[in-house]
Amino acid sequence: MTTTRRQSAPGSSGYLDVYPDRKISFFKNPFILGLTAVAGIGGLLFGYDTGVISGALLYIKDDFEAVRQSNFLQETIVSMAIAGAIVGAATGGWINDVYGRKKATLIADVIFILGAIGMAAAADPTVLILGRLLVGLGVGVASVTAPVYIAEASPSEIRGSLVRGTWRWMLGVSAVPAVVQFFLMLSLPESPRWLVMKNRKNEAVDVLSKIYDIDRLEDEVDFLTALSEQERQRRKNIKFGDVFRSKEVRLAFLVGAGLQAFQQFIGINTVMYYSPTIVQMAGFRSNELALLLSLLVAAMNAAGTILGIYLIDHAGRKKLALCSLGGVFGSLIILSVSFLNQSSKEHYGWLAVLGLVLYIGFFAPGMGPVPWTMNSEIYPEEYRGICGGMSATVCWVSNLIVSQSFLSVADGIGTGSTFLVLAAITVLAFVFVVLHVPETKGLTFDEVGLIWKERAWGKNADSQMLLAQGTQNQS
Numbered sequence: 089m090t091t092t093r094r095q096s097a098p099g100s101s102g103y104l105d106v107y108p109d110r111k112i113s114f115f116k117n118p119f120i121l122g123l124t125a126v127a128g129i130g131g132l133l134f135g136y137d138t139g140v141i142s143g144a145l146l147y148i149k150d151d152f153e154a155v156r157q158s159n160f161l162q163e164t165i166v167s168m169a170i171a172g173a174i175v176g177a178a179t180g181g182w183i184n185d186v187y188g189r190k191k192a193t194l195i196a197d198v199i200f201i202l203g204a205i206g207m208a209a210a211a212d213p214t215v216l217i218l219g220r221l222l223v224g225l226g227v228g229v230a231s232v233t234a235p236v237y238i239a240e241a242s243p244s245e246i247r248g249s250l251v252r253g254t255w256r257w258m259l260g261v262s263a264v265p266a267v268v269q270f271f272l273m274l275s276l277p278e279s280p281r282w283l284v285m286k287n288r289k290n291e292a293v294d295v296l297s298k299i300y301d302i303d304r305l306e307d308e309v310d311f312l313t314a315l316s317e318q319e320r321q322r323r324k325n326i327k328f329g330d331v332f333r334s335k336e337v338r339l340a341f342l343v344g345a346g347l348q349a350f351q352q353f354i355g356i357n358t359v360m361y362y363s364p365t366i367v368q369m370a371g372f373r374s375n376e377l378a379l380l381l382s383l384l385v386a387a388m389n390a391a392g393t394i395l396g397i398y399l400i401d402h403a404g405r406k407k408l409a410l411c412s413l414g415g416v417f418g419s420l421i422i423l424s425v426s427f428l429n430q431s432s433k434e435h436y437g438w439l440a441v442l443g444l445v446l447y448i449g450f451f452a453p454g455m456g457p458v459p460w461t462m463n464s465e466i467y468p469e470e471y472r473g474i475c476g477g478m479s480a481t482v483c484w485v486s487n488l489i490v491s492q493s494f495l496s497v498a499d500g501i502g503t504g505s506t507f508l509v510l511a512a513i514t515v516l517a518f519v520f521v522v523l524h525v526p527e528t529k530g531l532t533f534d535e536v537g538l539i540w541k542e543r544a545w546g547k548n549a550d551s552q553m554l555l556a557q558g559t560q561n562q563s
């Protein structure tokens with residue numbers, strides 16, 4: 089039974105071996121590219137906001153004396169968006185399941201636009217912080233929605249590649265991509281999986297016909313219909329606690345949430361939020377020069393992200409994550425050495441800039457997209473909204489802890505020692521990936537589900553599951 093499902097599922101390796109002409113390439117279908125580009129603006133919302141607050145913070149300190157005098161206020165301005173994202177991510181899974189992926193994206197855009205306008209018009213730090221909270225709410229909902237929407241509408245063979253002035257102007261212009269996404273999203277369809285789950289099969293067929301040619305379309309529709317009927321029956325009584333009662337779902341969630349937590353605790357947002365501030369700590373006092381040097385970090389982030397789009401479906405998720413973590417570890421050591429020797433020689437300031445650039449260069453193609461990609465594909469459909477929301481919440485809580493404490497910790501134990509702590513956490517992340525993260529490159533959702541069943545119940549997964557379910561029913 090297991091073997092048959094592996095070979096017959098459209099998009100599986102067995103299916104594509106039999107029908108190689110039905111394989112979808114990255115640039116073959118303009119509809120998929122357009123759908124991915126528009127939905128992916130959700131990631132741009134967070135990326136732009138993360139990058140711009142790092143530079144805007146330098147000028148915010150110039151405008152508001154209270155902010156300049158308080159590390160806590162600086163940390164709060166940065167991290168309030170993350171606090172909002174925690175709430176947005178926690179509710180985003182429910183919004184996705186009830187209203188659909190498309191409406192969830194539109195809701196996220198409206199909230200983000202309101203927050204961006206509030207930030208641009210802020211007359212004092214309190215209003216600015218409230219604007220940051222709204223932006224975070226929008227980002228949180230988008231962070232759950234975009235990966236799931238793209239993953240569900242994408243062929244499995246290219247799924248990984250697809251799932252990726254003054255401070256007032258700097259923050260206010262962040263509304264532009266949200267406005268663009270809002271109006272473009274109105275022209276896009278709902279996720280075909282969600283439509284089938286809601287008994288809107290004709291609409292789902294219409295969407296799938298734009299993705300697959302006629303030879304593969306019938307197979308995809310039949311497979312999705314059969315699969316969704318099974319999942320609809322299982323989904324009726326799904327609750328948060330069921331995530332931990334189901335052994336295979338629990339294992340999947342621990343991997344997904346673990347990746348999200350490590351993504352933050354290895355320090356990415358200390359670099360993204362505070363890169364100009366770190367450059368100033370390294371001895372470059374001018375706001376303009378610090379901002380200019382931090383643009384090197386942003387440029388490397390863009391280049392690394394483009395590289396990651398190619399590598400994630402060629403090198404694979406696990407190998408990419410491990411290579412990324414190895415490079416991040418080396419970069420953190422460079423940053424630590426540069427700050428520990430900062431007072432002795434002037435060139436150590438440039439070493440710090442090199443460390444920042446290398447950090448982003450290694451992080452962006454690997455540990456940047458891998459956690460989000462895997463969280464969009466490792467859960468059964470009936471758990472995808474719940475687990476995706478819970479995992480994203482773990483990400484934002486971890487992000488909040490790091491960003492709210494970095495400046496204070498660096499002030500307490502020294503910046504060099506702080507980067508050493510992050511390097512030690514990176515070693516733990518490397519071990520976690522080696523031991524617990526499976527490779528999901530090119531697998532269908534069904535094949536990924538079999539990985540967790542085998543890990544939970546061994547090779548005789550089906551018989552072991554039936555035995556366990558019988559025991560639970562008796563109790």
